[in-house]
Amino acid sequence: MSPTASPDADAQDLDPERLLARLVAIDSVNPALVPGGAGEGAIADFCARWLTGHGFEVHRLERRPGRPSLVAIARGAGGGRSLMLNGHLDTVGLAGYDGDPLSPRRDDGRMHGRGTFDMKGGLAAMMVAAARAAAGGRVRGDVLLACVADEEHGSFGTEEVLESFTADAAIVTEPSHLQVTLAHKGFAWFEVEIAGRAAHGSRPDLGVDAIAKAGHFLVALEDLGARLAAGPAHPLLGTGTVHASLIQGGEELSTYPARCRVWLERRTVPGESAAAVEAELTAVLDRLAAAVPGFRYRLTPGLSREPFEADQEWEIVRTLTRHAEAVLGHPPAVRAEPFWTDAALLDRAGIPCLLFGVDGEGAHAADEWVDLASLHRLTEVLTATITDFCA
Incomplete structure (x- = not known):
């Protein structure tokens, strides 16, 4: 009817x-x-x-x-x-x-x-x-x-x-x-928290600068983006991408920051999943933890949508x-x-x-x-x- x-x-x-x-x-x-x-x-x-x-x-x-x-x-x-x-x-x-x-x-x-x-x-x-x-x-x-x-x-x-x-x-x-x-494309959001140790700015023997440690991650993230851009491309969509979206760290000028948080977005193409992206980021962070003294992190998945x-x-x-x-x-x-x-x-x-x-x-x-x-x-x-x- x-x-x-x-x-x-x-x-x-x-x-x-x-x-x-x-x-x-x-x-x-x-x-x-x-x-x-x-x-x-x-x-x-x-x-x-x-x-x-x-x-x-x-x-x-x-x-x-x-x-x-x-x-x-x-x-x-x-x-x-x-x-x-x-x-x-x-x-x-x-x-x-x-x-x-x-x-x-x-x-x-x-x-x-x-x-x-x-x-x-x-x-x-x-x-x-x-x-x-x-x-x-x-x-x-x-x-x-x-x-x-x-x-x-x-x-x-x-x-x-x-x-x-x-x-x-x-x-x-x-x-x-x-x-x-x-x-x-799809997308996957993640939060990366880099751990430091709070201390007075006059005590470098006690403090660990989480923001400086996060700098290593930002460089590695840029490198990951370059590797994605040079990798296999979808015929209509090209390659996946990654970028840092937000960053937050520190309490005051005279204190070593105890933590620095970076929020990032990974745009995905067909064949890429949020689980695969999480493994990709974990591999990047684990390499930094092995190579950079005092580098400690926590990776937290956020909202993700499939391509x-x-x-x-x-x-x-x-x-x-x-x-x-x-x-x-x-x-x-x-x-x-x-x-x-x-x-x-x-x-x-x-x-x-x-x-x-x-x-x-x-x-x-x-x-x-x-x-x-x-x-x-x-x-x-x-x-x-x-x-x-x-x-």
Whole structure:
């Protein structure tokens, strides 16, 4: 059965440009990034009303109060494959934006405003595309829209969705410049604590300078980065990388520091795991402990996310690529991203997926915009893909 629009859900509601403007006007700053941020509550309320008005069965998931995700389902007639479209509700902060970030502004074929590109454009396109496809009455499989919280920080929204919902395939509508994105890097965060011994600055016979010891590690970390850059490369993503992100040590000028902490990030490519990175770092630190007198350390793993790589022969990849070529008038470019997305979580859950989204610029920047022609093309590609895959 296809969704039936409510009487007040007029044809203009299926204009992705108009829907995008309404989404951008809702503050949905991720409070994990910006203390006091609005969170996803208001935008989830709006999307739930819109989707319910277009006949979707809406489920609200809110394990963390004020941080809801939605799963909206258009039930198919039966006998078809199911498809999940995933997009995040949250944005980064508004401070430093050039102009009013919550007042969408159209100019020369673009719409400016926080989230237009990353990724309320993709959110609007997938909502309209799913409503159009389901209303056409040709969908036999279920269409699921996962409108998720917290992608900009820890991605607990998609994790919560995947505990209760699945599909035969998925499309993540992160911005991709209308190019088919089949891979992205992962990351692993670590804290390294270098131990010293506190003593008065006049007593070098007693003190051990943890900051100076940490200097040996920073040099070794730079060397590791050079070795990674010279090593085997992924055909789309290149090599993994490593960098020191934060450093903290010392108490006062006249005291030998008892400890120095270094936080680092290791970006990973397919074939690299957080466990392998931990072993790699342990080997570096153990060599220093053997070579540098008094070098003692503690390595603590933090958050890690796996890299992602799609198979070009997956049916969802072939179906979307075919319809993208029809809409664009040429085969879409294939690309990979250096940043992480929720696609890796879908893949780990056994759902074949890829990324495909709007063109534009300014993710996390002072001016953010989406190319409106790409918004309409994305909606067209998604509508055709849903209709074909779920038929």
